[in-house]
Amino acid sequence: MTSDLGGRVVVLAGGLSPERDVSIRSGRRVAEALRGHGVSVDTLDVDGSLLAALAEDRPSCVVPLLHGAAGEDGALRGVLDALGLPYVGSRPSACRSTFDKPVASAAVRAAGVAAPESVVLAATTFRELGAGPVLAAIESSLGLPLMVKPTRGGSSLGASVVRSAAELPAAMMAAFAYGDIVVIERYVAGTEVAVSVLDDGDEPRALPVVEIAPDGGFYDYGARYTAGATEFFVPARLPADVLAACAQAAVTAHSVLGLRHWSRSDLIVDAEGRPWFLEANVAPGMTETSTYPQALAAAGLELGAVTLGLVRRALAE
Amino acid sequence: MEPQGTRLDPWIDAYAQRTQGLTASQVRALFAVASRPEVVSLAGGMPYVSALPLDALADTVAQLVRDRGAQALQYGSGQGDVTLREQILDVMAPVGVRAHPDDIVVTAGSQMALDLVVRVFCDPGDVVLVEAPTYVTALGVFSSYQCQVVHVPMDGEGMRADALREAIAALRAQGRTPKLIYTIPSFHNPAGVTQGSQRRAEVLEVARSTGILLLEDDPYGLLGFDGEVPRAIRADEADGVVYLGTFSKTIAAGLRIGWAVAPHGVREKLVLANETATLCPSNFAQLTISSYLATQPWFEQVKVFREVYRERRDALLESLESLMPPGTTWTVPAGGFYSWVTLPAGLDATAMLPRAVAALVAYVPGTGFYAPGAGGEHELRLSYCYPEPDRIREGVRRLAGVIETEVELAATFGSPTSAPVRSGPTAPTPDLA
Numbered sequence: 001m002t003s004d005l006g007g008r009v010v011v012l013a014g015g016l017s018p019e020r021d022v023s024i025r026s027g028r029r030v031a032e033a034l035r036g037h038g039v040s041v042d043t044l045d046v047d048g049s050l051l052a053a054l055a056e057d058r059p060s061c062v063v064p065l066l067h068g069a070a071g072e073d074g075a076l077r078g079v080l081d082a083l084g085l086p087y088v089g090s091r092p093s094a095c096r097s098t099f100d101k102p103v104a105s106a107a108v109r110a111a112g113v114a115a116p117e118s119v120v121l122a123a124t125t126f127r128e129l130g131a132g133p134v135l136a137a138i139e140s141s142l143g144l145p146l147m148v149k150p151t152r153g154g155s156s157l158g159a160s161v162v163r164s165a166a167e168l169p170a171a172m173m174a175a176f177a178y179g180d181i182v183v184i185e186r187y188v189a190g191t192e193v194a195v196s197v198l199d200d201g202d203e204p205r206a207l208p209v210v211e212i213a214p215d216g217g218f219y220d221y222g223a224r225y226t227a228g229a230t231e232f233f234v235p236a237r238l239p240a241d242v243l244a245a246c247a248q249a250a251v252t253a254h255s256v257l258g259l260r261h262w263s264r265s266d267l268i269v270d271a272e273g274r275p276w277f278l279e280a281n282v283a284p285g286m287t288e289t290s291t292y293p294q295a296l297a298a299a300g301l302e303l304g305a306v307t308l309g310l311v312r313r314a315l316a317e
Numbered sequence: 318m319e320p321q322g323t324r325l326d327p328w329i330d331a332y333a334q335r336t337q338g339l340t341a342s343q344v345r346a347l348f349a350v351a352s353r354p355e356v357v358s359l360a361g362g363m364p365y366v367s368a369l370p371l372d373a374l375a376d377t378v379a380q381l382v383r384d385r386g387a388q389a390l391q392y393g394s395g396q397g398d399v400t401l402r403e404q405i406l407d408v409m410a411p412v413g414v415r416a417h418p419d420d421i422v423v424t425a426g427s428q429m430a431l432d433l434v435v436r437v438f439c440d441p442g443d444v445v446l447v448e449a450p451t452y453v454t455a456l457g458v459f460s461s462y463q464c465q466v467v468h469v470p471m472d473g474e475g476m477r478a479d480a481l482r483e484a485i486a487a488l489r490a491q492g493r494t495p496k497l498i499y500t501i502p503s504f505h506n507p508a509g510v511t512q513g514s515q516r517r518a519e520v521l522e523v524a525r526s527t528g529i530l531l532l533e534d535d536p537y538g539l540l541g542f543d544g545e546v547p548r549a550i551r552a553d554e555a556d557g558v559v560y561l562g563t564f565s566k567t568i569a570a571g572l573r574i575g576w577a578v579a580p581h582g583v584r585e586k587l588v589l590a591n592e593t594a595t596l597c598p599s600n601f602a603q604l605t606i607s608s609y610l611a612t613q614p615w616f617e618q619v620k621v622f623r624e625v626y627r628e629r630r631d632a633l634l635e636s637l638e639s640l641m642p643p644g645t646t647w648t649v650p651a652g653g654f655y656s657w658v659t660l661p662a663g664l665d666a667t668a669m670l671p672r673a674v675a676a677l678v679a680y681v682p683g684t685g686f687y688a689p690g691a692g693g694e695h696e697l698r699l700s701y702c703y704p705e706p707d708r709i710r711e712g713v714r715r716l717a718g719v720i721e722t723e724v725e726l727a728a729t730f731g732s733p734t735s736a737p738v739r740s741g742p743t744a745p746t747p748d749l750a
Contacts, residue, residue, distance in 0.1 A: 018671055021349035047353070123726060131730045157343060158671065169730035170668070176726055177671040213322065225341035228329035231322040289325050 007060035009034060009311055012076070014045035017068025018178070019155050022225065026065045026286035029293070033304030034063075039311075046076065054083065061311045062087040065283055067154055072283050073099040086314040088307065090282045094258035098280050101151050102183050104257060108277045111256040113249045115277040117142055118185035120151060123176050135168050138184055145187040146171075150178040154281060156220045161187055190270040192219055193236050194291035195250030196284065197263045198301075200309050204254045206247030207295035211236030227289055234298040242273040249275045261310045264292055335461050338689075344682060347670050351679035357712030359633075359699040360679040362506065362654045364570050368625050370613065374569075377608045385604060393600035395592035397423020397576065401607040405562065405576055408610070412503075412538045413552030414560060416578050422587045423598045427536060427563035427575030430587070432458050433594065434532055434559055434577065435497070437586045439464050444488055444495040448476045450657070450686030450693055452506050452534065455499060466688040467495070473648070475512040476500050478519035485527050497532050498524050503547045504537035504653025507686050507698035511541075511651055517550050524557055530583075531558045536566050539619050541652035542627040556580050564606055566654075567619050572602040626654065632706035633699060636713035642721050647699075654702040657683075659695060660720065663727040666697040669719060678715040 011034075013027020014020055031041045042059075044050055046066060054062075062085050070076050074095030080087050090098070097103045105115040119138050126134055139146070148171040149159035158178035160171040175182040192214075196207040211233040214223035223230045235243060250265035257263075257280055264284035267275045284292040286303065293303050351358045381389055396402070402418040409416070424430040439445065441463035447455065449468030459466050467488065470480045481498065488495055500520060502512040512520065524531040533550045541547065551560035563575035577587055591598070609615065630650060637647050637656070644661030658680075660666060666682040673679060681700075683693030699716075701709055 016350055016353060016355065018343070018347055018350060018674065020353075021346050024349070047355075123729070126729045127725070155346075157346070170665075172730050173665070173723075173726055174668050177668055177723075178675075211322075221343045221346060222340045225346075227326040228324045228332075229340065231324050233322045294323075294325075 005039065005060040005311065005315065007058065008040040008042055010054065010059040010062045011041055011043045012046060012050075012062060012064045012066055012071075013043055014047075015066045015068065015071050016046070017066070017071060018153070018157050019067035022155055022285055022287060023065055023067045023071065023283075025288070026067070026283075026290070029286050029288070030063060030065055030303065030307055033302070034307055034311075036304045037308050039304075039308060046070065051079075051083075054085065059085065061085070061314050063307065063311065064089055065286060067283055067285065069099075069152060072154070072281070073152065086317070088310045088314050089261050090257075090259045090263070094260065095282045098257045098259065098263075098282050099152055101149070101279050104253075104280055105277060107256050108249075108253045108280075111252050113252050113277045114274055116147070116185040116188050118183050120181060120183050122181050124180075126172070131169065131172070135165070135172075139165055139168070142184065142186045147185050147187045148172060148175050149183055149185075150175050151181045151183050153178050154279075155224055155285075156218075159220070161218060188268040188270055188276045190268045190276075191236065191238065193238075193246055193267050193269060193275075194295070195246050195265050195267060196292045196295035197250050197254040197259070197265070198296075198299075198306065199254065199259070199261050199263075200306065200313060204251050204259075206250050207292075207301075208234050208298040209236040209238070209243050209246045210234050210291040210294050210298075211238070212291065224285075225287065225289055230289070232291065232294060234294055236269075238269060239273065242269060242275070245273070246275045249277060250280075253277055253280045261313065262292070335463050338460050344667060344670060344685070347674045348679065350674050356674065356677045356679055357704055357708050357715065358679045359701065359704070359709070359712050359716070360681045361703065362700045363703045364566050364654075365622070365625055365703055366569055366571070368621055369569065369618065373613055374605075374609060377612060378605055381601075381604055381608050389601045389604040391600060393597040393603065395597050396588045397421065397598055398600065398603045398607060401574075401603045401610075402576075404607060404610045408564075408567070408615075409549075409560075409562060409578070411546040411616075412535065412549040414549050414578060415552070416555070420578050420581070420584055422577045422579065422584055422591060423603060424575050424577060424591060425595055425598050426565060426570075426573040427534065427561040427577070428454060428458075429573075429591070429594065429598075430561045430575050430577035431455060431532070431534065432461075433587050433590045434561075434579075434583075435459060435462050435464065436594075437583070437590050438496050438530065444493055446481065446484060446495050446498045446529075448500060448505065448508065449691070450507055450683060450696070451499065452501060453681070453685045455534070456686070456688060459499075464496075466691070468687060468691055471505075471508055471510065473510055474516045475502060475505055475508070475510050476516075476520055478516065478523050481520060481523050482527075485523070485529065495529055498529050499532045499534065500550075501534045501536075502550060503535055504540060504650055505655075506537070506653065507655050507681070507683075508657045509648040509650035509653065509655045510657075511547060514548065517548070518553070521550050521554055521558075525554070532561070533558055534561045536561075536563045537653035538562075539567055540623055540626060540654075542623055542630065543651060544623070551578060559583060567622065568606055568609060568615070572599075572606060574598060574602050574606050623652075626652075626702055629701040629704070629706055629709055630656075632709040633701040633713065636710045640713055640717040642717060642724055644724070645720060654700050656699050656701070658697050658699055660697065661724050661727075662695070664720065664723050665694050667694070669723050672723065673716060673719045676715045676719050678712045678719065680716065
């Protein structure tokens with residue numbers, strides 16, 4: 001056992017979000033990686049018994065790997081702060097602004113990174129103004145195709161590309177099934193990349209850029225979590241200056257959003273080589289098909305060693 | 318040099334074509350949440366095994382290991398334990414199936430029997446006729462053997478014989494002859510309807526006159542709520558029907574013991590296929606069931622199950638009746654585990670599922686019970702077998718709220734529901750005679 005930690009590490013995984021299964025897989029992988037370094041690790045679900053379990057056997061540190069609401073919106077981390085428990089990852093306020101995609105986009109855009117124009121709308125707006133006129137106005141302003149997605153949530157759940165006006169209502173229904181507010185943004189065609197950021201030294205640094213080439217063209221839930229359904233290139237097949245721009249965009253997002261320890265930014269590189277910021281993740285997926293572990297491996301880093309380093313960092317902060 | 322990509326699975330190019338449908342999906346992701354206790358799951362068809370006499374079962378198992386452990390823990394026959402096969406005859410007596418113990422092949426649940434039947438009959442591309450909708454995991458079996466599934470419309474009495482005849486004629490006009498007619502005549506999963514005696518005779522006549530083997534799946538036959546047991550189609554035709562039975566609903570699903578009753582030529586192939594697949598069904602599970610049947614009042618226990626499920630069915634139907642928004646309809650099951658719900662026009666049950674799970678209620682979207690693209694978008698299956706009646710009522714309350722919100726959204730986005738129509742049950746009371 002790694003005795004300098006002063007007790008066990010608890011990995012939080014599961015929860016009630018639609019990404020529960022992804023979270024459990026991420027948690028299991030990180031827990032095993034930590035155990036490989038002699039760390040005593042327990043994996044706990046987030047339910048009514050969690051706080052009692054944490055109180056009964058207080059861990060030295062917590063690694064929240066919950067995806068979706070509560071896990072990524074900062075709520076649970078707020079509770080950990082209240083309990084005085086150190087944890088790996090970003091603080092609640094940074095999580096809140098990052099998890100809300102339009103808020104994050106605005107902040108990153110203000111820092112000079114391109115982000116697609118978008119409109120954020122609640123279901124009530126459509127009800128009050130009539131969906132037809134509102135959608136027509138959006139289509140006229142942003143053009144087609146469009147990306148429709150819930151403002152909160154991940155793994156592309158509820159997200160779809162709309163290539164004709166006729167597809168818009170079904171896309172809206174799909175997005176609203178995951179939340180009451182949706183973002184409709186101009187679809188940027190190009191190369192999809194994920195840039196992982198590791199903040200384990202003096203400055204946050206970008207790991208090698210991972211290019212995502214899903215078989216069906218859209219990196220949806222099936223493409224993300226079916227082994228073999230997506231081809232990845234690390235580093236991405238992009239010119240060096242574009243790779244550098246992607247890295248810079250992700251580090252900028254990490255910094256302006258106030259993120260800590262680790263994050264991942266999802267970007268699209270257009271035909272001119274310009275990276276567009278889509279969203280950032282405070283609890284990047286760590287499953288067998290996730291991009292963060294691939295980026296770590298490409299950088300010559302090992303998930304367990306990196307996580308252990310961040311645990312020590314959290315304990316020291 | 319062109320950079321090499323990775324698919325994170327070195328075997329990706331080696332998989333058989335039949336694995337193409339095996340992909341991650343949003344629906345499966347949502348079912349992971351449905352397993353949490355906060356969620357009222359009206360999705361899974363888990364039998365309520367807590368109603369079993371568990372102490373008596375524990376004694377049975379203990380005695381089995383003590384007295385016949387060396388046999389129970391050893392390999393067994395590929396056809397199944399002969400004593401159990403004799404007892405299965407008694408279990409099938411209420412549905413009217415008469416056979417010889419040699420006609421029975423014991424399998425790892427009737428699911429394995431289904432797999433074996435399709436394995437010995439179907440080549441890739443062969444056509445299987447099934448009800449619309451049909452049992453989801455039967456579709457999985459047909460897909461894994463690369464069968465083409467053709468759905469036959471149902472009405473309140475299950476598979477329509479006229480539609481079945483038309484489907485066969487249409488296929489033959491294309492130069493194709495279906496290999497199997499797969500039907501669940503009693504307390505259908507997922508549709509919740511039951512073929513009356515007249516309908517059974519008509520379906521059997523179509524199978525006989527066209528020379529197509531009928532595969533009768535009967536997991537719920539003893540679980541009718543009125544006490545009457547529908548007569549199996551196999552009771553009236555021994556040569557043209559393969560009958561599938563199971564102990565999963567009458568004793569314990571976890572023991573994984575089912576069986577097939579088949580004409581001798583088919584049975585011999587099933588035995589050989591069974592040996593290839595599993596060597597033999599679990600001897601321990603078979604002898605446990607055999608001991609249970611010999612020492613416990615098993616049919617009285619079936620009556621207990623009927624009463625448990627009837628009470629839950631009533632809770633479901635009463636809640637649907639009082640809470641569902643206009644335009645929602647459902648079937649009235651006279652037995653078994655399921656009711657089939659049709660949503661108001663414009664609603665998509667798969668798209669609605671995340672909202673339902675967020676509201677802490679789960680169901681199975683209808684598309685899972687059809688071949689890909691063949692239907693079910695506006696339908697869903699509700700199971701009432703596992704949750705307590707109060708939980709069922711709460712689940713339906715939550716679901717009603719979800720549907721109401723979705724109706725409002727559909728109206729907003731130009732998928733308006735049709736003019737409000739009455740909501741309520743759709744199926745006529747099945748003829749169980």
